[in-house]
Amino acid sequence: xxxxxxxxxxxxxxxxxxxxxxxxxxxxxxxxxxxxxxxxxxxxxxxxxxxxxxxxxxxxxxxxxxxxxxxxxxxxxxxxxxxxxxxxxxxxxxxxxxxxxxxxxxxxxxxxxxxxxxxxxxxxxxxxxxxxxxxxxxxxxxxxxxxxxxxxxxxxxxxxxxxxxxxxxxxxxxxxxxxxxxxxxxxxxxxxxxxxxxxxxxxxxxxxxxxxxxxxxxxxxxxxxxxxxxxxxxxxxxxxxxxxxxxxxxxxxxxxxxxxxxxxxxxxxxxxxxxxxxxxxxxxxxxxxxxxxxxxxxxxxxxxxxxxxxxxxxxxxxxxxxxxxxxxxxxxxxxxxxxxxxxxxxxxxxxxxxxxxxxxxxxxxxxxxxxxxxxxxxxxxxxxxxxxxxxxxxxxxxxxxxxxxxxxxxxxxxxxxxxxxxxxxxxxxxxxxxxxxxxxxxxxxxxxxxxxxxxxxxxxxxxxxxxxxxx
Amino acid sequence: xxxxxxxxxxxxxxxxxxxxxxxxxxxxxxxxxxxxxxxxxxxxxxxxxxxxxxxxxxxxxxxxxxxxxxxxxxxxxxxxxxxxxxxxxxxxxxxxxxxxxxxxxxxxxxxxxxxxxxxxxxxxxxxxxxxxxxxxxxxxxxxxxxxxxxxxxxxxxxxxxxxxxxxxx
Numbered sequence: 001x002x003x004x005x006x007x008x009x010x011x012x013x014x015x016x017x018x019x020x021x022x023x024x025x026x027x028x029x030x031x032x033x034x035x036x037x038x039x040x041x042x043x044x045x046x047x048x049x050x051x052x053x054x055x056x057x058x059x060x061x062x063x064x065x066x067x068x069x070x071x072x073x074x075x076x077x078x079x080x081x082x083x084x085x086x087x088x089x090x091x092x093x094x095x096x097x098x099x100x101x102x103x104x105x106x107x108x109x110x111x112x113x114x115x116x117x118x119x120x121x122x123x124x125x126x127x128x129x130x131x132x133x134x135x136x137x138x139x140x141x142x143x144x145x146x147x148x149x150x151x152x153x154x155x156x157x158x159x160x161x162x163x164x165x166x167x168x169x170x171x172x173x174x175x176x177x178x179x180x181x182x183x184x185x186x187x188x189x190x191x192x193x194x195x196x197x198x199x200x201x202x203x204x205x206x207x208x209x210x211x212x213x214x215x216x217x218x219x220x221x222x223x224x225x226x227x228x229x230x231x232x233x234x235x236x237x238x239x240x241x242x243x244x245x246x247x248x249x250x251x252x253x254x255x256x257x258x259x260x261x262x263x264x265x266x267x268x269x270x271x272x273x274x275x276x277x278x279x280x281x282x283x284x285x286x287x288x289x290x291x292x293x294x295x296x297x298x299x300x301x302x303x304x305x306x307x308x309x310x311x312x313x314x315x316x317x318x319x320x321x322x323x324x325x326x327x328x329x330x331x332x333x334x335x336x337x338x339x340x341x342x343x344x345x346x347x348x349x350x351x352x353x354x355x356x357x358x359x360x361x362x363x364x365x366x367x368x369x370x371x372x373x374x375x376x377x378x379x380x381x382x383x384x385x386x387x388x389x390x391x392x393x394x395x396x397x398x399x400x401x402x403x404x405x406x407x408x409x410x411x412x413x414x415x416x417x418x419x420x421x422x423x424x425x426x427x428x429x430x431x432x433x434x435x436x437x438x439x440x441x442x443x444x445x446x447x448x449x450x451x452x453x454x455x456x457x458x459x460x461x462x463x464x465x466x467x468x469x470x471x
Numbered sequence: 472x473x474x475x476x477x478x479x480x481x482x483x484x485x486x487x488x489x490x491x492x493x494x495x496x497x498x499x500x501x502x503x504x505x506x507x508x509x510x511x512x513x514x515x516x517x518x519x520x521x522x523x524x525x526x527x528x529x530x531x532x533x534x535x536x537x538x539x540x541x542x543x544x545x546x547x548x549x550x551x552x553x554x555x556x557x558x559x560x561x562x563x564x565x566x567x568x569x570x571x572x573x574x575x576x577x578x579x580x581x582x583x584x585x586x587x588x589x590x591x592x593x594x595x596x597x598x599x600x601x602x603x604x605x606x607x608x609x610x611x612x613x614x615x616x617x618x619x620x621x622x623x624x625x626x627x628x629x630x631x632x633x634x635x636x637x638x639x640x
Contacts, residue, residue: 010614017621024628059614100632107625114618126618133622137629152633175582190581197578200571 009056009065012047012073013113019043020106027099033091037084037440040102044077044109061181062120067469068320072116072247075324076109079240082331085444087232089436090338094230096142105236108134112244116251121170121180124248128166128212131244132159135237139229151228158221162211169204172197182256189259202264205252206271213245213301216274223286226294227348231341234290235334238297243323246304250316253308254471261311268309269401275302276408283415287350289337292415293330296374299412300326306389306405315392317470321462322385325455329373329382332448335441336367342436353419355428360435364423366449371416373452376409381455388463473517480513495552497543501536508532519592522601 007014023039030036051073057064083105091097111131118124136159140152174180176198177188189198210218226234253264279299286292304326307319340347357364373382386409393402455462487507494500508531515524586592595603608616 060611062614098632100628103628104625104632107621107628110621120615122612122615123618126615126622130618130622130625133625133629137625137632140633143633178583178585196574197581200574200578 005056006058009054009058009063009117012050012054012065013110013117015050016043016047016106016110016113019046020103020110023099023106024103027103030099033097033099034088034440036099036102037088040084040106041081043106044080048074048077057119059120061183062123063114063117064119064183065117068251068316068471069113069117069247071320071324071466071469072243073113075243075327076112076116076240078324079236079243079327079331080105080109082327082335082444082447083232083236083240085440085447086235086331086335086338088440089438090230090232090341093341093343093436094142095144096230098141101138101141104134104138108138108236108240112240112247115244116247118248118251119182121173121182121252124182124252125163125166125170128244128248129163131241132163132212135233135241138233138236139225141233142230145228147228148230149228151225154221155225155229158211162208162218165204165211166208169201169208172201172204176201182251185256186258189257195263198260199263202257202260202267206264206267209245209249209252210271213242213249213304214275214298215271215301215305216278216298219275219278219298219301222298223291223294226297227288227290231290231334231338234294235331235338238293238334239323239327239330242297242301242304243327246308246319246323249308250319250471254311254316265309265311268305269398272302272305272309273401273404275299275305276405277302280408280412280415283412286415288348289350289353289419290348292350292419293333293337296412296416297330299408300330300374302408303386303389303405306393306401309401310389310392310396310398312392312396313467313470314388314395317463317466318385318388318392320470321466322389324462324466325373325381325385325452328448328451328455329370329380332445332452333367333370333374335444335448336363336370339363339435339437339441339445340433342433345433347433350419350422352433353422354426355432356423359432363435363445366445367423368420369449369452371420373456375413375416377413379453379456381452381459384456384459384463477514477517480510480517484510484514493556495556497546497548497551498540501539501543504539505532505536508536519595520600520604522604 019039020043023036023043026039027036051070054065054070055067057066084102087101091101108131111127111129111134114127115124115131118127136152136156139155140148142148170180173185173189177185179185179188207218209215211221214222226238229237253268257264276299279295279297279302283292283295283299286295300322304319304322307315307317307322309315310318337347340352345352356367369380373380376382376386386405390402390405393399393405484507487503487510491500491503491507494503508527511531512524512527515521515527590603590607
């Protein structure tokens with residue numbers, strides 16, 4: 001095998017790592033952190049340029065660059081760009097303006113890319129660890145805030161447990177099949193002969209991935225960590241690691257563990273119902289908007305899980321579609337929360353949104369759009385995402401599950417629309433604070449708004465694309 | 472003979488692990504753990520994995536344990552010894568892990584004891600484990616190896632970020 005074909009599928013990752021390392025060095029000389037932020041966006045632009053050319057597999061199938069992984073890589077890039085845009089001003093307000101922030105976000109994204117492309121369970125684990133380790137540090141990035149420290153520590157300890165659990169699961173899979181290559185697993189696993197140990201291995205893998213994508217009952221860390229971490233990092237964490245987790249889940253379970261589908265499908269059905277139930281119902285009680293969005297992100301993990309439960313190409317493409325849409329609407333909502341954060345104002349309590357629409361009609365309208373989209377009201381993108389997920393369920397004889405999911409979506413309307421109600425229907429007792437605007441934040445908001453509307457009104461290009469690249 | 476040695480290591484590891492988690496004094500826990508690491512290294516030796524055995528002692532007993540001892544120096548030992556060793560939910564944990572153990576034992580037949588690839592026991596014995604591991608690590612498993620190096624880089628970067636002086640107060 002010659003060098004070129006060995007390296008080609010990996011080229012985007014290699015370029016991205018090289019540029020990220022370069023940024024570490026440049027950070028020493030450049031004191032304007034905005035420049036570093038621009039460099040990280042440029043890094044993504046350069047990497048994205050090499051992506052379409054990278055199709056293929058390398059290292060004996062350990063690393064696969066196919067349509068599926070490329071789609072997820074684009075999600076990660078969008079996630080990164082939007083996060084960087086909303087971070088610049090926010091970090092200044094929080095007095096934590098370090099260039100390393102952008103480097104860590106870049107490396108975390110490299111980890112996600114490796115996860116999406118992993119054709120081998122060991123590579124998958126290492127990608128997961130690279131992603132997670134960077135996010136632990138990011139969660140504790142505001143060092144002078146005890147809340148942020150607490151979030152980082154909790155995330156780290158529980159994340160370390162989940163790493164141990166996934167390794168145990170992988171070792172059991174290896175003991176039963178003699179291989180760690182995901183594409184070799186279906187023929188090597190004898191599902192009927194080893195039903196019980198295989199079930200244990202499956203449960204370990206599900207627990208560890210469930211932790212990463214925050215499925216109930218592995219979600220306990222989510223509200224605390226999302227609330228305590230810097231809001232920009234929360235936006236990043238609630239999309240990137242989740243999408244990467246789903247990318248890995250899809251490949252491992254739908255491709256690698258197909259022989260055991262009867263065993264894992266019902267586990268996933270139970271987990272997704274529990275996740276939607278807990279996420280949506282507990283969110284109703286939340287007064288802190290970051291906590292509310294944390295529970296909402298748990299609920300959305302439950303919806304996305306339905307795509308895997310459906311166990312069909314349509315299900316997987318609906319899940320991919322949903323995760324992309326979720327990226328835009330969720331980061332958009334967090335961007336508005338970040339706008340409210342100013343030097344003397346936290347902007348996290350629901351009461352602080354009272355009378356918001358009168359003073360800032362435009363931003364309130366934008367928040368309204370995101371809340372509608374998260375609920376799944378047409379003509380926003382959120383509706384399209386949910387519609388195709390439920391459609392995939394119905395097509396695969398799981399109509400009852402689709403009905404359950406719709407009921408939970410209706411419940412979710414209560415707490416999403418409550419934010420809208422506070423903004424539009426209540427008068428503020430105190431003075432409504434001014435927004436901390438910046439061009440970058442405005443650009444992020446513009447991008448998210450445009451995509452939430454465009455995908456909602458004209459979804460067919462995206463739908464055609466995910467149909468082609470589905471597993 | 473090999474079975475007796477393995478049995479010794481296996482049973483001792485179990486007993487020591489119990490002592491690690493039940494000792495009231497954290498320093499005792501760490502010292503038991505030191506003994507544990509040596510016994511795990513013994514198991515590696517039985518498996519013809521002398522490189523892993525050496526790494527186990529150098530990295531775990533040498534580096535990680537020293538780190539643990541440093542951490543314990545920061546604790547208030549007297550107060551620490553008053554604290555309940557286990558949380559109230561420990562019987563549930565015991566129940567679940569025993570269940571997992573039973574299921575794994577009943578499924579023991581399903582585990583494959585063969586090897587994959589060119590390196591069987593004879594060849595490893597001939598070429599030495601260090602050489603075999605090195606060859607595999609730098610050819611077949613080069614990619615995971617390189618990713619692991621990135622993980623280490625992030626660990627350094629993270630430590631620097633979290634420990635460096637404040638930018639402004």
